[in-house]
C-alpha cells in the first residue's frame with residue numbers, strides 16, 4: 001500500500017463517517033437487525049486473501065453502519081450511552097495512527113494523559129495531587145483500581161500486606177453501599193477477594209440518598225462483631241434515578257470511623273458543572289477516590305473512564321511492579337502509568353479526551369450539561385402532567401424515572417406492563433428508552449445526555465411510551 005492509497009481511502013472514510021453522522025437523526029433510532037445481515041456478520045469466514053482499503057469501506061458502509069446501537073441519535077434515552085463528540089471521533093484516528101502504548105515514557109500521549117486527568121479533576125472540583133489518577137477503560141475498571149487501593153490501606157492498618165499474603169486470615173473487610181449502587185462495585189468487591197457478602201446495603205431516604213445515621217450504626221455493629229469496616233461507596237448520580245448522595249455528612253462518618261470514601265461518578269459527576277444543581281455535590285472533594293466516565297456525559301468516544309485518588313502513593317503502592325525489562329531510568333518521579341493500575345500496554349485515550357474538552361472548552365461543556373438537566377426537568381414536568389404516567393423519583397440530575405400507570409391494573413399487572421414497555425418502545429424505532437427496577441417495581445428511565453435533544457423529542461418519547469402501552473394492552477385483551 002502506498003501513502004497515496006492510504007490518503008485516498010482516508011478521504012473516503014472521512015466522507016463515509018460524515019454522511020453517517022449527518023444522517024443519524026433522520027434514521028430509526030434503533031431497529032432489530034435483519035436475520036440475514038446478523039448471520040452474515042456472525043458467520044463471516046476468515047479471509048484467506050486480503051482486500052483493498054476501498055473495498056473494506058464499502059463493506060463497512062453496507063454491513064456495519066446501518067445497524068447502530070442508536071446512541072448517536074438525539075432520541076436515544078437508554079442506559080447511560082452518549083453520542084460521540086465529533087472532536088473525539090477525529091482524534092481517535094490520529095491516536096490510532098500514532099498507536100503508542102501509554103504505559104509510560106517520554107512521548108506526547110503520556111504527558112497529555114497527565115494533563116487531561118488534571119483537567120477532569122478540575123472540571124468536577126476534585127483535588128489532584130501530581131499523578132493522582134489515570135484513564136481507564138471505564139468506571140468498572142476505575143472502581144477496581146480505587147477499591148484495590150482502599151482494600152490495601154485497610155489491610156495495612158491491620159498489619160497485613162495483601163500483596164504479599166493475600167486476604168486469607170484477615171478478618172472480613174466490610175464495605176457499605178446502597179440498593180442503588182451500580183453492579184460494578186459488587187463485581188469489584190468479588191474480584192478483589194472481599195466477597196459480596198461483606199457489602200452491606202445501607203437504607204436510603206425517600207430521596208434515594210444514603211442515610212448517614214443508618215450508615216454509622218451499621219459500621220459500629222460490624223466493628224463490635226470483630227469485622228473490619230473499611231469502605232463506603234457513595235454515588236454522584238445513581239444509574240436508576242440519578243440521585244446524588246449527601247457527600248458532606250457521609251464524609252463526616254468516614255472521617256470519624258476511618259473509612260475510605262469512594263464516589264461512583266460514572267454517569268453523574270459532570271453534573272456539578274450545572275450551577276443549578278452544583279449544590280447537590282457539596283463535599284465531593286472530601287472523597288478518597290472518585291471514578292467517573294468521560295465516555296458518558298462528556299461524549300468522549302468509548303472507551304474512557306477515569307480513576308482519581310486523593311493520595312498518589314497509595315495507588316502506586318497497590319499496583320507498582322517494575323521488572324527489569326520495564327525499567328525506565330529516565331522516568332520522572334511519578335514513574336509510569338502502569339504502576340498505578342492494572343494495564344501494562346495502555347491505549348492512547350488521552351487524545352480523544354483532550355479534543356472533546358478543547359473543542360467546547362469548560363464553558364461549552366457546562367452549557368451542554370445544563371441543557372441536559374433542564375431537558376430532564378422538563379420531561380419530569382411532562383410526566384407529572386400526564387394522567388397515564390407517574391414520576392417515580394425527583395429529577396436530581398438528568399435521569400427521569402417513571403412508569404405507565406394504566407387504569408384498572410393491579411400492582412403485578414402494572415409491573416408486567418412496564419417490564420415489557422422498553423422493548424416495545426425500542427422496536428417502534430422512533431425513540432429508545434430502557435427499564436430498571438426501583439423499590440421492587442418496574443420502571444422506565446430516560447437518561448438525557450445529548451444537548452441536541454429537543455423538547456419535541458421528549459414529547460415524542462412520551463407519546464411513544466403511551467402508544468406502545470396501548471398496543472400491549474390491546475394485544476392482551478385480544
Ligand SMILES: Cc1ncc(COP(=O)(O)O)c(C=O)c1O
Nearest residue numbers: 080138139140182184239266267
Ligand atoms: C452509575 C454508574 N456506575 C458505574 C457504571 C459502569 O461504568 P462502565 O460501564 O464505564 O464500566 C455505570 C455505567 O452505566 C454507571 O451508570
